[in-house]
Amino acid sequence: MSESTATRAYDAVLRHVEESLRSGAIKLGDRLPGERALAEQFGISRASVRHAIRSLEVMGVVRSATGSGPNSGTIVVSNPSSALGGALRMHVASHQLPLKDVVEARIMTETWALEHAAAAPWTLEQIDDARRLLEAMDDEGLPSEIFTLLDSQFHVALSALAGNVVVSTMMESMREAIRDYISDAAARQGSWEEVAQVLRAHHHRIFEAVEARDGALAARLVREHIDWFYGRAV
Template sequence: MDHSSLQESTIPSPSAVKDELEPIRKTRIYEEVASRIQRLIADGRLRPGDHLPPERELAERFGVSRTSVRDAIRVLELMGLLEPRQGEGTVVRDLSPDSLVSPLASLLVRNRALLADLLDVRKMIEPSLAARAAVQASDEDLAALEQIFLRQQDKVRQGQLAIDEDSAFHYAIATAARNRVVLRVLDVLMDLLRESRERSLQVAGRLQRSLQGHRRILDAIRGRDADAAEAAMRRHLEEIEDVLLKSKASRVGG
């Protein structure tokens, strides 16, 4: 995007977005500048790959010093929202799941502690999602879960891993829980754990246990029993954790 179009479409005039571009009168001015730029990114007015205007122009727009702008940009770089590029200036980073997964995935292969942490995050999130799904799932949500389960069941009977169906089942529960942010978080987690999950599903009996876990979760959600759904999901994730960490330990040790 060229700078002239950026001025018109990405950094609107003060009259168009007064709440964003009014002069700032706060003690820690750089924090407010960072917050304004962050909102522009969140609103989609600054998109991945867009270049920030020069510090001087931002300082004039916001009515602050260039030092405050520079400090704000540094904060946003540390947050991973912006990145400096040699000869290009400051650019909005791509925040898609893929861009977050790649560096973490390579670390995960070498770091058993990170694997345990990721599994722990799933245990924090997914039991509550299952409980919420039991209360909020529509008839269409329940039908989708049932179809995914049946596809997984067919594949398991044929000796296939059914990892796509395994992921789809958990996504469908998050969808039924009506929380788009958690759905994106789960998307990243499942991508990070995909290789480990593929290995775990090759452990003798693991496919059948996974299917049984999904059946318990599905029955609880379909029965509108939030407590049972939460307990079934927690049990399912603890079984997964046990297999994955034992598998990781054996590979590290042997």
């Protein structure tokens, strides 16, 4: 198949960037040479260079900004969850990745993370981040969209306590992938106030189990929490 085996002009740029990242020649925060310079360096057109840059953007490796000065150009970033989340969202949209499988995979990662958080060397600062989110969600005047955003951050913060960046990334990307479904579900609930009350109670109990380093309880509670929400929602 021509597409899968043909070498494209910009592949050399992609490979070069990957190797440079691997070797440490370029690092997080570094600024790549400008598109025109890369075009000259690789002996290809600027349009082709732009294709490579676009690929790297979609993969969450770089961001681009116009202008001049240190914030302009193509900067190395680290946004794996937005990259994975965007791709997953497309495949959920195309019905190739079923929503129920995403939910189940979320349960897998969150229960794993909370179990492992029990023995992980998280700091007081980390757990306090989660606590602040928990407390922010206790505001009963919060619109559901804000609550949902805080809810997402809360879950990500708890899961991050396990200390596995890949698992956190996947968890976050899955939330991103089904973000619209979550928002729709929240907005569709008959009485948001009642639902929010239940969610808050769940969150508190989950938080307390995590803080107490009771991994088994935390995992069970988060499973029930997700089951409860999606049982109502989908």
